[in-house]
Each structure stands twice: as structure tokens, then as C-alpha cells.
Amino acid sequence: MSNRLRHPLVAxxxxxxxxxxxxxxxxTGMRESLSRPTVIALTGISILxxxxxxxxxxxxxxxxxxxAFALAVLAVLAVAxxxxxxxxxxxxxxxxxxxxxxxxKASLAVANMTGANRILIGIGWSAIAIFAIYKARKTDDPAxxxxxxxxxxxxxxxxxxxxxxxxxxxxxxxxxxxxxGGGIGATDMLFLVGLYLMYIYFTLQAEHTDEEQVGIPAYFxxxxxxxxxxxxxxxxxxxxxxxxxxxxxxxxxxxxxGEQIGIPPFLMIxxxxxxxxxxxxxxxxxxxxxxxxxxAAFNALISSKLNQWTLLIGTLVLVYSISLGYYAxxxxxxxxxxxxxxxxxxxxxxxxxxxxxxxxxxxxxxxLVLFLVxxxxxxxxxxxxxxxxxxxxxxxxxxxALRREALQLLVGRVYYRITGRKRRPAxxx
Numbered sequence: 001m002s003n004r005l006r007h008p009l010v011a012x013x014x015x016x017x018x019x020x021x022x023x024x025x026x027x028t029g030m031r032e033s034l035s036r037p038t039v040i041a042l043t044g045i046s047i048l049x050x051x052x053x054x055x056x057x058x059x060x061x062x063x064x065x066x067x068a069f070a071l072a073v074l075a076v077l078a079v080a081x082x083x084x085x086x087x088x089x090x091x092x093x094x095x096x097x098x099x100x101x102x103x104x105k106a107s108l109a110v111a112n113m114t115g116a117n118r119i120l121i122g123i124g125w126s127a128i129a130i131f132a133i134y135k136a137r138k139t140d141d142p143a144x145x146x147x148x149x150x151x152x153x154x155x156x157x158x159x160x161x162x163x164x165x166x167x168x169x170x171x172x173x174x175x176x177x178x179x180x181g182g183g184i185g186a187t188d189m190l191f192l193v194g195l196y197l198m199y200i201y202f203t204l205q206a207e208h209t210d211e212e213q214v215g216i217p218a219y220f221x222x223x224x225x226x227x228x229x230x231x232x233x234x235x236x237x238x239x240x241x242x243x244x245x246x247x248x249x250x251x252x253x254x255x256x257x258g259e260q261i262g263i264p265p266f267l268m269i270x271x272x273x274x275x276x277x278x279x280x281x282x283x284x285x286x287x288x289x290x291x292x293x294x295x296a297a298f299n300a301l302i303s304s305k306l307n308q309w310t311l312l313i314g315t316l317v318l319v320y321s322i323s324l325g326y327y328a329x330x331x332x333x334x335x336x337x338x339x340x341x342x343x344x345x346x347x348x349x350x351x352x353x354x355x356x357x358x359x360x361x362x363x364x365x366x367x368l369v370l371f372l373v374x375x376x377x378x379x380x381x382x383x384x385x386x387x388x389x390x391x392x393x394x395x396x397x398x399x400x401a402l403r404r405e406a407l408q409l410l411v412g413r414v415y416y417r418i419t420g421r422k423r424r425p426a427x428x429x
Contacts (some may be wrong), residue, residue: 008219012056014284018049026245036257039041043250044276050239050246051081051276055284057235058227059217064229080240082116083312084247085273087379089321090330094323103331108255108269110336111315114343115270117308119278121350122371124301128285129155129364132294144293145358155165155362158295159413161302161357166414167199169351175344177336183329192314199306202417215287250276267332270339272377303355309347338385352399356406366395 022042031039089109133153136144143156169248171192178188220231238428251273258268281304285297320330332340349370353363373379374388400407 001297008216010345011216014051015049015052016238019046019238020186022046022246023242031249036260039249040253040257043246043253045244046242046275046326047081047250048279050242051279051281052284053235053239054080055281056216056220057232059240060220060228060232060235062217063221064225065263081243081276082112082274082308083222083315084243084279085112085246085251086271086312086316088251089269090316090319091323093330094320094328097328101133101396103333104265106320106331107266107333108251109320109330109337110332111266111270111384112251112273113308116274116312116337117276117305117343118346118374119271119283120301120305120308121346124278124282124285124366124376125350126297126364126371127282128289128297128301129359130295130361130368131286132289132297133361135289136294140293141289147360151362151365152360154358154363157293157298157302157354157357159357159358160415161299162410162418163199163203164299164302164306165351166352166410168193168302168309168347170287171195171309172344172347172351174314175340175347177341178313179332182276183331183413184313184320186317186327189293189314189317192310195309196306196314201312215276266335291397298359305347320399333371334382335380335385338382338389340390341390342374342385345389345396349392349396352396352403355400355403355410357410 023046025034025042031295049186086109086164091110093102093105093109096105132155133144135141145154145156147153167377174188174191174195178184179189220228223231252267252270254268255265258265281300285300287298317330321327350367353359370388370392378384379388
């Protein structure tokens with residue numbers, strides 16, 4: 001029985017079953033008879049199941065499509081659930097421009113974007129590092145290094161992730177200047193999306209090795225092409241349709257329920273909504289850690305952060321302008337400016353931690369505790385956001401000053417990787 005339960009199709013079937021209750025509600029038209037918490041639960045679970053299917057389909061597809069196309073598709077799919085919520089609010093902001101409702105919807109688009117990014121680092125990076133070091137006692141994970149004292153134990157990252165770290169650094173520094181443009185505009189879209197495309201281009205120029213898939217993608221890749229391709233195409237279509245029909249009632253349900261229980265919609269959309277879309281990735285990376293593949297887990301998390309910090313924020317203005325029928329900046333109020341600066345500051349501090357390709361228990365706990373403080377109900381006013389941003393920046397600057405040689409080596413490694421030049425012995429990382 002236990003072997004049957006471990007069969008890859010069991011997990012796929014379970015993910016499909018997660019989507020069925022809301023599909024049944026949609027088909028039968030029973031939505032109006034359900035309470036808001038029930039609607040939120042059913043749609044959130046549907047998005048969760050669909051997110052798993054998208055991830056597995058994308059990894060399976062790498063067997064058949066050119067790597068450049070696979071990377072582009074994976075980048076979009078990595079942020080698809082978050083983008084669906086963000087796109088909904090950006091669209092509604094454009095449809096109600098010039099009204100208080102339009103300003104509120106623009107605010108919620110920023111809330112979801114900043115919340116998703118901060119959750120990925122504050123919970124994702126920290127929790128996976130702590131879990132990896134804890135599991136290494138049983139799995140003997142080669143990526144985990146034992147040092148003097150438990151808090152000094154660390155996860156060693158693959159140095160091939162240097163390209164992602166450096167591009168994420170550039171995106172993070174740029175994000176600090178986004179509010180000075182009067183909102184999120186075409187320049188931001190061109191820079192951030194262009195930066196990601198440049199990252200794809202340079203990554204393709206470097207030497208690549210095929211990444212061996214495990215679990216469900218490996219199982220599907222073992223099929224004949226005539227069966228494999230329809231399988232993952234069907235998973236793409238089904239999961240995309242589920243997210244499309246679930247995202248509106250999920251997001252609006254959170255808004256309304258938050259108002260009903262006295263929680264501002266901004267906080268509901270910033271913290272609760274991203275959890276449904278981030279959960280599959282965190283579960284998958286935890287699975288990799290459990291299989292003593294901590295390096296692969298962290299590579300996935302860092303790549304996902306780069307996707308979200310470029311594509312997600314960069315395309316909001318496009319949806320907003322299409323909804324308007326003409327080009328305009330997605331407006332930012334003072335509070336949203338503070339949220340963007342805090343998100344950029346957190347990213348800056350996290351990257352300063354990773355610049356030497358290590359993350360220790362002590363550093364992971366710092367990321368986690370600093371994030372959890374932000375959940376305090378009275379935290380979200382402009383002055384607090386700016387003050388907390390300053391804390392992140394000061395800590396990041398101190399770390400980079402202490403690790404300036406590691407930063408130089410990281411930049412050099414990316415330079416030689418992109419140009420194809422060979423490093424001299426003294427420049428080896």
C-alpha cells in the first residue's frame with residue numbers, strides 16, 4: 001500500500017482533486033449560496049492544486065522544447081498565480097481610474113506584489129535554510145556545512161547561481177528608484193523585463209549541463225513523446241483555466257472578508273493571497289531538501305525571486321494601460337512607495353547574506369525575525385516602513401563591507417561566465 005501511495009500519479013491526482021470542489025461550484029452556479037470563508041477556502045485550494053500542476057508541467061516540458069523557450073515559459077509560470085491576482089487589480093484600477101475605487105485597486109496590486117516578494121525571502125529563504133540544516137543530521141546533505149556552534153551551521157550554495165544573484169542585485173537597486181518616476185511606468189517595464197531577457201540571454205551563452213529531474217517530472221519524461229507532450233499541454237491548459245476562474249472570487253473574497261472582520265483589504269491581499277500561490281514552490285523546495293538536494297532548492301528559490309522582482313513588477317503598467325485604453329503610469333501613493341522601498345531593502349539585505357554563497361542559521365533567523373515583525377498590525381504606516389527599510393539597508397551595507405572581496409569575486413565570476421574568458425588562478429571563485 002505504501003508503495004502505491006508514493007506513486008507519482010497519486011500526487012498528480014491529489015492536486016487535480018484540490019481543484020474540483022470550486023469547479024463544481026462554478027459549473028452549478030452555487031457561489032451565491034456559499035459564505036465568504038468557504039469561497040476563499042475553495043478558490044485558494046484550487047489555486048494551490050493548479051500551481052502544482054503548472055510547476056510539474058513546466059519541468060516536464062524541458063525534455064522537448066529549446067532551453068531558451070523553456071526558461072522563458074518557466075519564468076512566466078513561476079509568477080503566474082501572483083501575476084493573476086496582480087493583473088486583476090491592475091486591470092480594475094485602470095477600469096476605475098480617477099475614482100477612489102481605482103486608487104484602492106492600484107494599492108492592492110502593489111500590496112500583492114510586495115507581499116509575494118517579501119514572503120518568498122522572509123519565509124521561503126529562511127525556512128528552507130533552517131530546514132536543510134536540521135534535515136542534514138539525517139540525510140548527510142553535502143551542501144550543509146557544520147561549523148563551531150549550531151547558529152553558525154550553514155547551507156553552501158552552488159556558485160553557478162552567481163548570475164542570478166548579480167542580476168537580482170541590479171533589479172533590487174533599480175527598484176529603489178521606481179517611486180521617483182511618479183509611479184510604475186513604461187521605463188520600469190522596459191528595464192525590468194529587459195533585464196530578465198538579458199539574464200536569459202547571458203545564461204544561454206554559458207556552458208550548461210542538463211538538470212536531472214526527480215519525482216513527477218522525471219516520471220512524465222519517461223513517457224513516449226506522443227504521450228508526454230499531450231500530458232503536459234493538458235496540465236498547462238487545465239491549470240491555467242482553474243487559476244483564471246478562481247483568482248477573482250479568491251481576491252475579492254479576501255477583500256470583503258477582511259473588511260467584515262476588521263482587517264484592511266491591503267493587509268489581506270498583501271499577506272494572505274500570496275501564501276496560496278507561494279505554497280507549492282515552498283513545498284517543492286522542502287521536498288528537494290528532504291532528498292538532500294539543498295543546493296537545487298535554493299537555486300529554485302533565488303531564480304523565482306528574480307522572476308518575481310522583474311517580470312511581476314515590470315508588467316503591471318502594461319495591464320493597467322491596456323485596461324485604460326491608453327498609456328499611463330500605475331499610480332503610487334505614499335504608503336505604496338514605502339512598501340516598495342521596504343521590499344527592495346529586504347532583498348538588498350538578503351543578497352548581502354548570499355554574496356559569499358552561504359546562509360547560516362543565524363542569518364536565516366535574522367531574515368525570518370525581521371519579516372515576522374512586519375506582520376504586526378500597527379506596522380504598516382509610512383514612517384515605520386521607511387525606518388525598517390533603513391534597518392535592512394544598514395545591515396546590508398555592513399555585510400557587503402565585510403564581504404567586499406566575496407562581492408568582487410562574484411562579479412568577476414559572472415563576467416568570465418558571460419564572456420567565456422578563462423579566469424586566472426588568483427581570480428578563481
